[in-house]
Amino acid sequence: MARKHIPLKQTQQGAVTLRTLLLVLTGSLLVTLLVAVFITSYGYFRDYVSDQLAGHARDGATAIGLSLSNAIDGRDPVASASLIDAVFDSGRYLSVSYLNHQGEQVAGRAMTLNKVAVPAWFRDLADLPLPVAEAEVVRGWSRLGTVQVISHPGRAYEDLWRITVGLTASTAVIGGIGLFAVFLLLRRTLRPLHALEDQAKALGQRDFRRRVSIKSTREINQVTDAMNRMADDLGQLFEGQAKLIQHLRRVNNEDSVTGLASRSAFDQRLKVEVESEEKAAPGILMLIQLADFSGYNQAYGRSEADRLLLRVATWIGEFVMQHAGSFAGRRTGAEFAIFLPGAMPADAGVWCRQLVTDLDGVYADLASPMDTSVHAGLARTLEGRGARDLMAAADEALRAAQSRAESGCHLADPEKDGHHNLETWRVIISQAIRRQALSLWLQPMVNEGRLMPVYHQVFSRIDSAEGALKAGTFVPMAERFGLISELDRLLVQRVLDCLKQSPDQPLAVSLGNASVASEAFRTDLLDQLRQAGSPARNLWIGISEQAIHHHRTAAGLLVRALGRLGVPVLVDRFGVGGVPFSYLRNLRFQALRIDNSFIHNIDTHEDNRFYLESVVAIAHSRGVKVFATGVETAAEYSVLCKLGIDGAMGYHLGRPFAADNQQTGD
Template sequence: MARKRDPQSVRHQRGVITLRTLLLIFTGGLLVLVLLSGFFTSYSHFRGYVSEQLAGQARDGATAVGLSLSNAIDGRDRVAAASLIDSVFDSGRYLSVVYLDNQGQVVVGRSRTLEDIGVPGWFRSLANLPLPVARAEVVRGWSRLGTVQVVSDPGRAYRDLWRITSGLVVAILVIGGIGLFALFLVLARVLRPLHALEEQARALGRREFRRHVTIRSTRELNQVTTAMNQMADDLGHLFEGQAKLIQHFRRVNNEDSVTGLASRSAFDQRLKAEVESEERFAPGALMLIQLRDFAGFNDSYGRLEGDRLLIRIAGVIREFLSRHTGSFAGRRTGAEFAVYLPGAVPADAGIWCRDLLAELDGVYADQAAPAEVAVHGGVAKTAAGVKARELMSAADEALRNAQSHEESECHFANGEQEHHHNNDTWRAIISEAILRERFSFWLQPMFEDHSETPLYHQVFSRLQAPEGELKAGVFVPMAERFGLIEDIDRLQIRRVLDWLESRPDQSFAVSVAGASVASEPFRRDLLIWLEEAGDASRHLWVGISEQTIHHHRTAVGLLVRALGRLGVPVVVDRFGVGGVPFSYLRNLRFQALRIDNSFIHNIDSHEENRFYLESVVSIAHSRGVQVFASGVETASEYGVICKLGIDGAMGYHLGRPFAANQ
């Protein structure tokens, strides 16, 4: 058996940097590095410039004072020297102007400390401009009188450097911010297709081939998106081709080419599964119907008219089947048809058979007028231990007895007198059971990959009637006929949700009837209950039959998408019996298919079913959908389906149903 495939196998990678982030960091970092390099270069250049200005200012001041004391003023005149130095110092350009004698003693001088200069202290400490000291000699003739020592005031230099630095920082922040924002916009625009491609890749991983990328960007990315779109289209066409091929093969082998009803071999196979399967057996009735003198009609009107008649007859039979849940029909030979009614008691089958014969007689008479025609029917009831061939022989004998009459007639193989409930009694029994909750629930395990732990337990309901517990195959057709099946589904789902709350380590599966799925109040209440259940709802598998998907596409689509958003797995129940195309697998997200037991019954000796099942498994797995089998009753059947790659199986061979309270 194939390994379980995780439907969430494609996930977001965590801790891995995105391409856009990487490009943004690299290019943004490069931009910041260029701006910072420019800043430090400009800062260093200007700092050197103001330092040279301070040194030049000090030299000029020392030279001017020295020359003045040497030539214009007698340097030996202390008062005159003091007056000159005061005038120079008061200009505010120097921290210190000192006149020293030859022994280094101060003759006259002025100095002050560097106080508040209008720049932050941290910047002053960071800039740390040098304080250059300039010296000039004072001479008179050939005599050296002393030395003038001048220190420039760096306050203005600090203020200029602070102003220039602040301007550079603001410019860098503005230019850098605009540059990074522009870079972000450019990368977001250029790399937009990447996110769409990522979503498309995830969709392909989920086998969804309809997603296309329409965003245009650079030439290289446009080529990638075009290639991805083409691949998605090719995979979609490949899947459709496979599905159509398998559906065609199934139609050729299982459907009558004229009427579209089940072929003789397909009907017999499904009848055997219904009648001979220990797991599926329930009371029912088989009807054989034949048009009298159809060969004469063909001779008189031609084969094309004969085919048109058969198609009209098949249409009436299909309409009849739509009114009886679980029933199916097939064309035997010529104008002979077979109809099986699960859960039908002989009295009801007699009424239905006569009504159906009346409808068919009207169609036949209208087509064959003015010729006299008739439609005959034979009915046989199922019984424990009776094989499908014996049941067919009994119905055929009843048909031959009916054909002894000229008029349309329906005969029973063993008479129709037996104790049974009429419609009113059935309605009262089922309504009372719903009101009093007189249902018992049984569980049957679904195993996967030879695991000893069930994947889930399928839930079945049984009705507690006066004659004992009745299987679903007996009362469900009646409940659907009376419009009571929705109440039974509500009761079953509420009970299962209660189990999930008390048994968080288990999973369960429930099958929902078509009438319930079609009911908007039921769907609304179901979703409310599942939301209230929280994470526990993820352990509930919801089964929807393939026939329901076919007849209620809109309602099924709404429900399946809503369940998908809640994380509730959905399985296609009774897959294969409806002859429905696989197209819904492309449009709706199902987690699994459960093959009907009519395909599993005696599959070890049924080559056509093996090939069909193998093809279904291949297509389903290509879509990420698991495939389960139901009705496995023998070791040989189990061995065959394991080789075919089935993901899970259930049946009497693997585990019999047991009461839920056990």
Template sequence: MFVNSGGRVTIRRQRGVMSLGSLLLIFTGTLLVAVLLAGIVTSFGYFRGYVSEQLAGHARDGATAIGLSLSNAIDGADPVASASLIDAVFDSGRYLSIRYLDLQGAPVAGRAKPLSSPGVPGWFRRLADLALPVAEAEVVRGWRRLGKVQVVSDPGRAYRDLWRISLALILGAAVIGVAGLVVLFVLIRWTLRPLAALEAQAHALGQRDFRRRVSVRSTRELNRVTEAMNQMADDLGLLFEGQAKLIQHLRRLSNEDGVTGLASRKAFDQRLKTELESEEKSAPGILMLLQLRDFAGFNQACGRAAGDQLLRQVATVIQRFLAGHSGGFAGRRTGAEFAIYLPGALPSDARVWCQALVQELDGLYADRASPRAVAVHAGIARAEPGLRARTLMAAADEALRQAQSREDSDWAFADGGQEHHHSMETWRAIIAQAIREGQVVFWLQPMLREAGGRPIYHQVFSRIRTPEGTLKAGVFVPMAERFGLVEAIDRLLVRQVLARLKAHPEQPLAVSLAGASVASEPFRRDLVAWLARAGRPVVSNLWIGLSEQTIHHHRKAVGQLLRALARLDVPVLVDHFGVGGVPFSYLRNLPFCALRIDHSFIHGIDGHEENRFYLESVIAIAHSRGVRVFASGVETAAEYAILCKLGIDGAMGYHLGRPFAADQQPTGD
């Protein structure tokens, strides 16, 4: 097990470490072989002793028979007769030597032959090394001793018998050993079957996947272990579900309107302020304020329950509208007043969208309030770079009051909605030209650890060069998404980032992908191919960021991409965490390494008790899952101090380090 650069725990087979099954097989197999070898050695010794005794007995019997013959049947004093008897016995071929000696030890008669090859391997004869005992018998005539007979049996037959016995022992032991090892292998493999499944389950638990179960049955003890592991997986799954629900509940309490599910007034204002007043995020956009006229009268006439139902229906219409506008968000302000912010939108488009939205809401309101006369009014204001959120809200509110001066449903644009910027076709030409000419560049901003030292990574922010100057992502990305050009921008950006990593492997980078890019199968395929060609040393220093909205709307594509990136050890983080209203349960099955909290939760957190409590809960639960938590948009020392107390793993923002061009070195870095 190891923790890679992305903080993800990875479990792999350790090289050079023996498995339990192999260890048991080797130990038990060695024991079996040792027992069989001991049996062979013991049996060989026994049979060797037996053959030696037979050889010695044969020599004694021969000496006794010759001695009796020389004493009784033949005159032992006659050398010729004695020699004839000895020759007859010796010619049987079972003796190595027969000698007849007188009382002084002088030979009277005898025969001998050298030890010839007994028909067994030489090494075996040397190993057996049978003793050649000399058997003796007295030769007498009456009461007079004539001499003695010495007989040595030929060991050839004994060697052959012992060789056959040894071969039979070895063959029998080999058959028994092979059969025993096969049975042992099958038995160990069957017994340890649950261990492989348990290992896979443990790995899945390490990846926060609690769905895997072990159903393999084996011995009683292992069955109890598998039952305990399955129960633990169930308990952890339930615990995670409970934690996810707690986070969702905390987020709703802190940031959602209890009736409509849209952002609360405080949360909307906080996010709007972040969008407008953050230097990196500030970009043109459109703010809409919508209000149902005489909602208090409708509430009084139809009841509170009907009023809440109407508000939920209005919220559904607004959410459906936002689904077609990437980056947009909405909230309920007071009563029946709603606010919608669309980053990157043009006034000409805003007029068309607002008119259609007012008409749809007017039809809904009229149907619910019939026969009462009702109306829906809207005010539009354009956000310019450098404009404060309070000023923009005041302009939109003034436009709303202007629209409310008319009896019927209508809308108004603050300051007449003058066009100060390019048209849509001009924007399309500018972005397409930048892509075609490779004018997409990137800037870097460090993500720093609390303890200091080298940054965890540098976040990549895209820019495009135009004749009018360099444009930030917040300005052109919403347009690129509308024109279907964001995938081409991401392609250029990823290739530039990989080239940068090859040149500067000591500086990890993080790049966030657009939802349209992730949803594109060709882009995912090409991305994985580029990363595979770059090699693990390069891609292990690349963080891939996916927004919560991308995860929610493209769950299948995200799952496929994550599995491919996990095989390459590429760390993946959740970007803009917390703003999408997405259930936290996706962390249960998707192997993310980190969360990056959105700016809107960090901005002013030193004075925002609800966001502080929510973030503290997120950090505790994420850390329990092995997921790191980063913060973005830290712009004051007070915000950073609070984040450090909460246990954040890393933070970035203008207070900690400003963005710089990738080909430049930041001051003080």
């Protein structure tokens, strides 16, 4: 069963960071300590000024009592009043009273607290006690009365206010500096945790390149070292898996001597290219054979024979690189096959003669003094001609070429002109671009666990006098004429218009190799996607593995730019580009789309099944989906579901239908 996809990014609502928690804790302790110091200091100063008030009142009462007892006759009310007035005016008293034995006031003065220079709320809060100091007034042995004195607390309130303001300011300053220092300390100490968090997110996204180099405490340093070692181990594990898959691909699909496609791999891919209903395209099959290779093998030995085959394969590889979409393989001995999609017989004949001449030179140099020759047979794709018949026609042409001793080429069916010549194709494609005569056909990418398709693959068709032409027919020609970028611009715009009308139906398009390599096209594409807004996030952009191989820098720039826009990107035709699987480590793709040639008869092809199983495992470990194309039987789809494929597409699961009428069609 397919693995359940878990979102890589999960937001934790209400989560508190460790730095915030430690800052709150240490800050609370610091503030509590400062508040405790403030309260203690305030209480101490309050008690101090209260004692000062009580002492001042006692001193005043004692002085007045002695004066009335000795210096002034306390029995004289006038003299007593004069003394009390003098003392009251010269001192800080709230009230001074001289009372007789009956408690009647003989003389006295008093005032209110209205003019104290402190806020009223502070005076109410402080609420200093006002003790009454008393002293006896005597004459000889006779007791005349009592003096009662209350000190004025205004000065005490002012002193206590200044002390309180000073304590508050110092507490705030010290607290602020302390909190800031704690913040800086925690920030510096916990700074590696942010890097560790980013590293953990990167590991969750299967990016093993991020390392943490920030140093902190011993414990945190040990954690960062452990995380770095884990990232290294995971990276090495991924590298090992990637090398294993690459090795499996080479073993199953490449010739061990030349590095070209093996016979079975070439035949299977040729069958898909020629017989697939949607992808079938005009093209030329070329068979090349070195004459008397067995004699060369006997004369020079197996190692030299392998060296010759490798030299020939190198020339053929360079030839294939010059023709977009073409592929080559070694069949048996010194026989090689090349398929050129979209090629016309006249062009293919010129290219073939030049390639035969180059290979004859290589063969002659290594085989001297032996007589050498190289022969080639060419056959074109025709309506109703399958891969087997095409191979038979090319083989017959090769035998005709071998009937002549000298090197040369022979074309099968020379009397048949084919569908269109080059100039006709150029006119058809140019007019379609100019008139925007492009129609869209959709095919669903199905997942057995979902009711709705993962997305719909968009195939373009152009209108001509003979009816609608499929993409497999005209795209190779557009690549050859340098018109693929214009077609892709038109295709993307049409698809974005569809997404605006149906934003909940994801669509996918595949870009041409030349479009990916074109800086102007990449700029225009990104502008189109920005202007489209949120619907663009439902557009899957397919980039072929061959484009990644031949235009690594351009493809990397495009993939990263699309990632910033939130547009998903998939590797199209995965497995046929001959690219090391490790590019997934450096470029962030959301999916792989396995080439048809690996899916065809996968229920009976154990090597391809094991290869695909390995690809699914390593792709899922990186959070990358795996899709399959070309599913034509229930047995193939059953195997894919067991391998955990994320989606499959093919005529067994749904035929292409016109985007405008939602009707199944051809």
